[in-house]
Amino acid sequence: MSKGTLFDKVWDAHTVGVLPSGQTQLFIGLHLIHEVTSPQAFAMLRERELKVLYPERTVATVDHIVPTENQARPFADVLAEEMMQALEESAKEHGIRFYDIGSGSQGIVHVIAPEQGLTQPGMTIACGDSHTSTHGAFGAIAFGIGTSQVRDVLASQTLALSKLKVRKIEVNGDLRPGVYAKDVILHIIRQLGVKGGVGYAYEYAGTAIEAMSMEERMTVCNMSIEGGARCGYINPDATTFEYLKGTDFAPTGADWDEAVEWWTSIRSDADAEYDDVIRFDAAEIAPTVTWGITPGQGIGVNEVLPLPEKLPEDDRAIAQEAYNYMKLHPGNPIKGTKVNVCFVGSCTNGRISDLREAAQFAQGKQVAKGVKAFIVPGSERVKQQAEAEGLDKVFEAAGFEWRNAGCSMCLAMNPDKLQGDQISASSSNRNFKGRQGSSTGRTLLMSPVMVVAAAVSGEVADVRELLPSHTL
Numbered sequence: 024m025s026k027g028t029l030f031d032k033v034w035d036a037h038t039v040g041v042l043p044s045g046q047t048q049l050f051i052g053l054h055l056i057h058e059v060t061s062p063q064a065f066a067m068l069r070e071r072e073l074k075v076l077y078p079e080r081t082v083a084t085v086d087h088i089v090p091t092e093n094q095a096r097p098f099a100d101v102l103a104e105e106m107m108q109a110l111e112e113s114a115k116e117h118g119i120r121f122y123d124i125g126s127g128s129q130g131i132v133h134v135i136a137p138e139q140g141l142t143q144p145g146m147t148i149a150c151g152d153s154h155t156s157t158h159g160a161f162g163a164i165a166f167g168i169g170t171s172q173v174r175d176v177l178a179s180q181t182l183a184l185s186k187l188k189v190r191k192i193e194v195n196g197d198l199r200p201g202v203y204a205k206d207v208i209l210h211i212i213r214q215l216g217v218k219g220g221v222g223y224a225y226e227y228a229g230t231a232i233e234a235m236s237m238e239e240r241m242t243v244c245n246m247s248i249e250g251g252a253r254c255g256y257i258n259p260d261a262t263t264f265e266y267l268k269g270t271d272f273a274p275t276g277a278d279w280d281e282a283v284e285w286w287t288s289i290r291s292d293a294d295a296e297y298d299d300v301i302r303f304d305a306a307e308i309a310p311t312v313t314w315g316i317t318p319g320q321g322i323g324v325n326e327v328l329p330l331p332e333k334l335p336e337d338d339r340a341i342a343q344e345a346y347n348y349m350k351l352h353p354g355n356p357i358k359g360t361k362v363n364v365c366f367v368g369s370c371t372n373g374r375i376s377d378l379r380e381a382a383q384f385a386q387g388k389q390v391a392k393g394v395k396a397f398i399v400p401g402s403e404r405v406k407q408q409a410e411a412e413g414l415d416k417v418f419e420a421a422g423f424e425w426r427n428a429g430c431s432m433c434l435a436m437n438p439d440k441l442q443g444d445q446i447s448a449s450s451s452n453r454n455f456k457g458r459q460g461s462s463t464g465r466t467l468l469m470s471p472v473m474v475v476a477a478a479v480s481g482e483v484a485d486v487r488e489l490l491p492s493h494t495l
């Protein structure tokens with residue numbers, strides 16, 4: 024085993040060769056596909072009369088276009104129905120495992136692979152989706168790729184890639200009550216910028232990261248791409264192994280012991296050299312809310328909106344653009360900003376622990392009048408589990424709608440959309456202009472519990488003021 028960072032070790036272990044371009048030909052252990060970025064790739068394969076080289080290393084699901092209310096086929100949206108059929112047919116033709124609606128295991132691609140144990144430490148994982156970085160939470164090197172690269176992986180199980188630099192981001196100490204993994208990553212992106220990670224893999228470390236559950240780690244790694252990093256990862260440890268043990272695709276018996284040995288050996292060495300190291304103090308992170316049109320435009324919920332002239336020069340033009348679009352005003356507090364729609368879900372925050380926290384907070388409260396609030400589990404398994412625990416009932420009693428699994432209003436390639444210039448409080452990961460289905464719709468990103476706090480208050484609220492005093 025080579026020495027160095029986990030990134031170096033996993034990269035070396037999967038290197039097939041060096042291409043004339045100087046790029047590495049990297050073997051991809053697991054290829055995840057969904058309905059949006061795969062149809063064209065399959066068409067390109069068909070044109071060249073190529074087969075999928077390793078169908079057993081390819082796993083398909085549907086998530087983006089799936090309606091979360093009426094799932095009867097054919098879908099009302101003709102284009103969505105076509106995408107659905109294209110994937111169903113391609114999966115059948117090439118013998119690819121496909122988690123269809125109603126299979127019991129369908130869901131957002133970045134939720135289903137980890138929950139089934141498909142995602143494992145030391146793997147290389149690719150998916151035609153930018154948030155593939157999520158899988159790095161297990162100590163995998165996981166990349167989002169474009170459609171032509173999806174074709175390449177289907178046909179050759181390899182990718183031509185240039186090696187990345189590695190930045191270690193340490194978060195040390197204890198998070199304060201009311202502060203979640205989502206706040207950690209929003210804070211990191213606020214500080215390092217949405218382009219700060221370009222050319223890097225982010226390795227998250229430090230005691231606050233080590234203390235996180237796998238689902239919290241996934242939330243952090245998920246948004247690496249929003250910080251400009253191509254991937255993000257966390258060294259696998261006892262928490263990782265415990266989560267994986269007993270999942271559908273985890274090794275068993277002697278294979279398990281061997282796997283744990285290999286997974287342990289790929290951890291970054293204590294004396295590994297990094298291209299950069301940055302440290303954060305967990306205690307300084309507040310519940311964070313975005314106010315603008317990039318995930319880096321975030322502030323602590325108790326702060327006021329920044330004055331463009333006080334920002335670093337590079338950030339001023341985009342801040343002005345954000346104020347014009349968001350119809351918010353520099354110097355005003357973010358707290359108290361009225362919201363119209365509240366959405367808990369997405370591959371960032373649609374897992375069972377997110378729903379448990381949201382439900383616990385929603386218990387006994389009521390969604391404010393005039394606010395539409397809904398909860399979308401990240402997968403059918405998350406939905407089943409939540410219902411077994413009665414979380415759906417808690418949400419419904421509090422005035423939230425309870426939906427079926429999918430990407431939903433994270434991206435709004437389905438019926439869940441903002442109307443006009445509505446403002447959403449959203450547990451998703453992108454607040455780009457028009458992201459949630461209306462060209463003038465406005466998105467405030469925050470943690471699931473903060474979304475619930477906004478839903479019951481009718482405005483952006485500081486969750487710390489609403490938590491029972493004994494928890495503070």
Ligand SMILES: CC(C)[C@H](C(=O)O)[C@@H](O)C(=O)O
Pocket residue numbers: 059060087151152153154167434
């Ligand atoms: C549709 C898909 C290609 C896209 C992505 O790459 O991330 C989507 O998942 C998103 O979150 O914007």
Ligand code: SF4
Pocket residue numbers: 086087131132133152154369370371429430433434451452
């Ligand atoms: S939940 Fe959102 S970010 Fe995640 S894959 Fe779906 S659209 Fe992309």
